[in-house]
Amino acid sequence: MVSDLLARLSRFAARDLRPGGGDRPHRPELWSFVAHDRERLADVRIGRTALIMVLEGAKDLTDGSGITRRFSTGTAMLLPPGWCGSVVNDPGDSGRYRALVLEFPAEMVRRLLRAHGTEGLTPRARPRDWHVTLTAALTDAIQHAAAGLTADPPLPPRLADHRCMEVLLAMLEDGVWWLGPVAPTGTADAVRQLLRTQPERPWSAALVAGALNLSAGTLRRRLAEESFSVRRILTEERVAHARDLLEREGLSVQEAAEACGYANRSHFARRIRAAVGVNPSELRGR
Structure with missing residues (x-):
């Protein structure tokens, strides 16, 4: 072999x-x-x-x-x-x-x-x-x-x-389960790992805190110490997911928006433009 x-x-x-x-x-x-x-x-x-x-x-x-x-x-x-x-x-x-x-x-x-x-x-x-x-x-x-x-x-x-x-x-x-991150290096990393599994879910600070067995106040304080917030991490993960759906999967803008948890297409488009500088439609088939 x-x-x-x-x-x-x-x-x-x-x-x-x-x-x-x-x-x-x-x-x-x-x-x-x-x-x-x-x-x-x-x-x-x-x-x-x-x-x-x-x-x-x-x-x-x-x-x-x-x-x-x-x-x-x-x-x-x-x-x-x-x-x-x-x-x-x-x-x-x-x-x-x-x-x-x-x-x-x-x-x-x-x-x-x-x-x-x-x-x-x-x-x-x-x-x-x-x-x-x-x-x-x-x-x-x-x-x-x-x-x-x-x-x-x-x-x-x-x-x-x-x-x-x-x-x-x-x-x-063959049992190689550690394909994704295996050990969070901080609270922001733990939140990121959680959110990227379900970016379409309507996450709130309370839901994230509950999933991590923390109080909402403790979660916010720890994230602030690392210069992060639940909103920022969720946006970053959704934008990354959206780029893949548009560039690789060829989904329509509406389909990508829904898959990333955005009910409002205009809101989705603003998030993409702010993150990557172009409209979602320009990412399709890149």
Whole structure:
């Protein structure tokens, strides 16, 4: 299995193709990490669900628990949004470290979990480690997705997304529940995790507080300490959901508004314009 995996995925990691800084695109990304010298990266924070496959050398992960875990050639890990720690990429005896990284946007993960179970979006204990077993089904799905994301000419976005969803589903079917955030880092993060599972629900501060076993006053105070409010977080999550529905799913403006909890289409349009600078209709099919 390991040799087969390396043979099938190596062509996607022929050279270093790390993404640059700035905002990441609102779509899945495939990129490779190649190094000839041992590298230590401190204070790494994962912003999007990331499946990392070590094709050569080894990777050491050390998170807040202080425990270091090593992932050798032919192994894989799934790091959820919010993971923080240090990383060591070790070329070892081969003299080269290579890894292939497949990143999934939050909305794609949200769609999967809404369709097949939302347990992964609720706060749960961290897994014993971040290891993902490269089953035959998962290996096939990864190769299929990688080929689709690097196709020339490019695949239609919906078809490429479908292939990446197959990767997520293969992991979920194999018990990898930590596809979404697993441990809130504060009250705002906990509220965000709650709201993104049901952005269409008419949330109020009282409803959110009750769901988190807090009083409304305590919730407001804690959010204020983090410079957030329930209204702000709800708007951000609804706008993110709306962008995906309009850009990726091709829903009408009215359908997207209703799916995001806006009964008034004009109100929905104002929220979108304020957030992204364009009308909702301009986002369709981008």
